[in-house]
Amino acid sequence: MKIEIDNITKKIGSQTVLDCISLSMESPAIYGLKGRNGSGKTMLMRAICGLIRLSEGEIRINGEILRKDISFPRSVGILIESPGFISHYSAYENLEALISIKNIVSRERITETLEMVGLEPGDKKSFRKFSLGMKQKLGIAAAIIEEPELVILDEPTNALDEQSLERLKKILGHLKEKGALVIISCHDTEDLLALSDVIIEMQDGKVISEWKINR
Known part of the structure; x- marks a missing residue:
C-alpha cells in the first residue's frame, strides 16, 4: 500500500483547513499525526478516506487517483469521530x-x-x-x-485505560506485521510516540515536520 498526497488544499468558505500538503506513506508502517485541535489532522484523514472533495491537488492510492479512478480506498478500516x-x-x-x-x-x-x-x-x-x-x-x-490494507484511527486512545492501551499497541503491531499501512492521531504525545514509526506534525492545516522514531 502506498499513498501519495500531492499538494492538496481544502477550503471551507474563506477558511483553509488543509494547506498545500504533500506526503508519501508506504506500508508496512504506522504513521502518527500530531497537532492541536484544529490543526488539520482529522481533515487530512477524511481526505485520505475520500470523504471530502479537495479544493486543489490529488491523492493517489497505489497509483489510483482518489475521487477520480476510485471513490474510496479499496481496502480500508476507519475510526473517525463517533462511529x-x-x-x-x-x-x-x-x-x-x-x-x-x-x-x-x-x-x-x-x-x-x-x-x-x-x-x-x-x-x-x-x-x-x-x-x-x-x-x-x-x-x-x-x-x-x-x-484491511489501510487502517485510519482518529484518537483511538480516547477513554481507554492502561490495559486497553497495551492491547491497542499489540493490535497496531499485528496490523503492521500483516503488511498494513496504519494512520493514527492522538492528543497524548507519549502514546503517539509509543505507537508510531513516523510522526507527522501539523499546525494550521500545514505539515510542519516529519520524523522517524528510532526503536
Whole structure:
C-alpha cells in the first residue's frame, strides 16, 4: 500500500483547513499525526478516506487517483469521530451486521476481534448501555475486523485505560506485521510516540515536520 498526497488544499468558505500538503506513506508502517485541535489532522484523514472533495491537488492510492479512478480506498478500516452502531444491538450483533455487507470474513473473526480489543463476545448488553471505553473498543474492532490494507484511527486512545492501551499497541503491531499501512492521531504525545514509526506534525492545516522514531 502506498499513498501519495500531492499538494492538496481544502477550503471551507474563506477558511483553509488543509494547506498545500504533500506526503508519501508506504506500508508496512504506522504513521502518527500530531497537532492541536484544529490543526488539520482529522481533515487530512477524511481526505485520505475520500470523504471530502479537495479544493486543489490529488491523492493517489497505489497509483489510483482518489475521487477520480476510485471513490474510496479499496481496502480500508476507519475510526473517525463517533462511529455509528445500531443502539439495540450487542457488540457481536453490530459486527455481525457490518461483516455481512462484504461477506469476506467468517463469524469466528467476530469473536477473535472482540477478544482482541477487550470486549466479551458473549455479552448481550446493547450498544446504548456501553461506557465510552466500550464504545471506543467496538469502534476499533469495526475498523480492523476485515484486516484491511489501510487502517485510519482518529484518537483511538480516547477513554481507554492502561490495559486497553497495551492491547491497542499489540493490535497496531499485528496490523503492521500483516503488511498494513496504519494512520493514527492522538492528543497524548507519549502514546503517539509509543505507537508510531513516523510522526507527522501539523499546525494550521500545514505539515510542519516529519520524523522517524528510532526503536
